[in-house]
Amino acid sequence: MRFGHHFLSVMLGVIGILLGIASLPIWGESVTPQLAPLEHLRIGFAWLSIGLLMVTLPLRRFLAALVFGLIAFLNLFYLLPTFLTLDRGAPPPAAQHFTLLHANIWNRNPTTDAIAAMVNRERPDIAVMLETFHGLQEPWLPALDLHWPYRADCGAAGCANLILSRWPLTILGQNSSWFNAKGSPATLAVRVHHPAGDFTLVATHLAQPFDPVFQAQEGAWLARYLLTLPPPLVVTGDFNSAPWSPLIRKLEQQAGITRIARTGPTWPSGPLNPFGIPIDHMLGGPGVSAANVRRLPPFGSDHLALLAEIALTPQAVGPAKPAGEGGGTAALVPTP
Template identity: 30%
Template sequence: MELAVLIATGLLVAATLLPLSRHPHWFVRGMDFPRLQLAVIAAVLILIQVLLLDHAKAQTWILVSATAVCLAWQLWWVLPYTVFWRAEVKAEKSPSPDRKLSILTANVLTPNKQADALLRLVNQYKPDVLVTLESDAWWQGHLDTLQQDMPYSMKCPLDNLYGMHVYSRLQLDETEISYLVEEGIPSMHALLKLRTGDQVRVHFLHPAPPSPTENPESAERDAELVIVARTIVDSDQPVIVTGDLNDVAWSATTRLFRKLSGLLDPRVGRGMFNTFHAKYPFLRWPLDHLFHSHHFTVSSIKRLPYFGSDHFGLFTELSFRPVRGKDQEGVRADADDESWANSIADEQDVDSKDVPAPGE
């Protein structure tokens, strides 16, 4: 038993230390994902150590201390995405109808053929904007039935798991589809006109994940996030970025994106809203995101019911309140963050000038 506990503690310490290296290999970056699960494992392991090991041995307390440090470190990353943390974005309890903006983001999973289930959710929640990821020509044929109510659209049907569609009740201007880092991996950019007449710059993203079957490193994903963030930070425009970023909300790279862009995360202080994997309750992470500038407050954020995909949909309702939201503040970049961002962009030879900036 003592040997088993020692091995388990060693593995936990290794899993905790790996992401500190910032190495882009998929396995290293993958250790950012299960921080909540690792925290649970650490808590259980401490209980086992205290109950079963010899308290008279110094080794026991070394193991307990090492595991406790791992537990504290993992919790430091995930606790902001619980109700135990101060909310980063102000709540709007009674939003003015003309200032509301609702967005439904859904990775549909290309082989999934339950389009009717997603369409029922759209009809139920009536979002102003629907964003779909992994949508191909088959999905487009079904989604086009929305065009009577959502006449503005952007369409990029692909059969490589990176198709993307946007359907909107609100006017879209200066629309552009770009391939920022990798061929075949699109992003969408536009100006969205609110009911108030104000314009919001929107970016819809779905970078490829680091994985042994796609990109062995996270460099391409990270580079896309970095260059998009850098086009936003100096803008006075209202901005929204949403999509499946193939990265968890609490990872170092998503945190880097938030620091560089200055955008806020409405989930902070409210919950994790784990959208993936829909079929495995104990292996779920927040992979679908919506970030916004200080111009907005939040009235609702929900993970939607299952519709056949490996992702749940994410429904977010914002309120355009630039005066009330002016003092909202997220995390800030320092010199080390800027240096890391430079190395990520330089490695992929990409520049923020390649990112469309509608309205500027």
């Protein structure tokens, strides 16, 4: 019995040390591939530490309970600010607004019929689809309703981003790291010609955090690029980064945008989702907000899709202009 108590104490101590070290706010800036992803796992760390706290209290292991309580507090300190400022209801009546669907469809999605079914069911005004490596030849596109006559992809740049729209689009820029400069993310920027006024929409997909130096380069490139685009600005993408990570915080600061759609984890989409990571984000520049934000049911991808109502403060906007770094000549998407 004494050995069992001693063994339990040792195990709780080892778990506490490892979990405490993993929860330290230092790994997001790490250049070590094995350590950088730890910063994005805070939801899992929080659940684990709270569970261990609940286990150790009845066992009267008060020192261990204190340690796990402090670890839970540390993780919640970073988590809660990214979730608390949530949906504020319907957008102001005077604001220009539209519904936006964002989905990383996963290039290995075995149920392509479910992709078209989801888009047809939700009927957003604009749909941004990532990992569409066949571009305008995606096999599920013919099954869509005629609700989205305007479609844009990256063409030769091969960024695997696709935008479907009710309204005309002008392509401002198409970019991918293999086609353009290394260290620049897969990005498609368009000017949407909404009846109430134009706005810029950017779809982007950053690298995974297992190469933190490369991912940081992509974030810095994206921040510079967004500053070259005409407002109002809406950005949606798979950033492969949690909202509390240094990458997202720096992007918001450097590009003058904020995360407007705050949800729970979007990856993975399966049973482990409650312990996962919010890596799909919608962000907006000044005058842009989101309401009625929700995660959609699984559709065969390893990500959950996001749907939100985006509101834009009325403001005068100029004509579309060529994108800056990584961009090309603005080109109107022809009417089908």
